[in-house]
Amino acid sequence: SQELEQSPQSLIVQEGKNLTINCTSSKTLYGLYWYKQKYGEGLIFLMMLQKGGEEKSHEKITAKLDEKKQQSSLHITASQPSHAGIYLCGADINGGSQGNLIFGKGTKLSVKP
């Protein structure tokens, strides 16, 4: 069973549009990490969230962790072709001190120019 669910699995948007990717777990997320991956390459760290209600932004990407710490969203404003790739969320669901992360299956984002 997949303990970390991402939605949607894939997304095609027109350049300039906003979009949201979700990451949901039935367990408490002790540390939620967002990564971006391009085909054939490694994962690039985007942001880390730890506290319920926490929100972080970097350029046009904003990530939030809900108060219950069971869901996170990644929002991209005014998408650009450079945002295309696979977005993965990773989380520690075992208690916050282990480093044993599980990952969602990823959301494949395509941005049409």
Added chain:
Amino acid sequence: DAGVIQSPRHEVTEMGQEVTLRCKPISGHNSLFWYRQTMMRGLELLIYFNNNVPIDDSGMPEDRFSAKMPNASFSTLKIQPSEPRDSAVYFCASSFQVTYEQYFGPGTRLTVT
């Protein structure tokens, strides 16, 4: 910083052969992680080290897989004997501390025929 370095980037081998994957973590990081990524199962943690000591190897598929970290700047993942189902992209990641964000290498794409 050069980032996490992995070698080789691509490996094609025949079933039954021994395969050794190598990783050099970011200098100063004391935690190192080995992952495997496939279309079917996504990104899975195989094993991780803290201060060169294996902490959790519960993700290692079976006895054919072994990992070592003889010093702070080098780790290997060995598969002996290799099987076609081992074909995947293997990533190494490192972090400053176990619960800090992980930085991934470019991966080794392994094909076992």
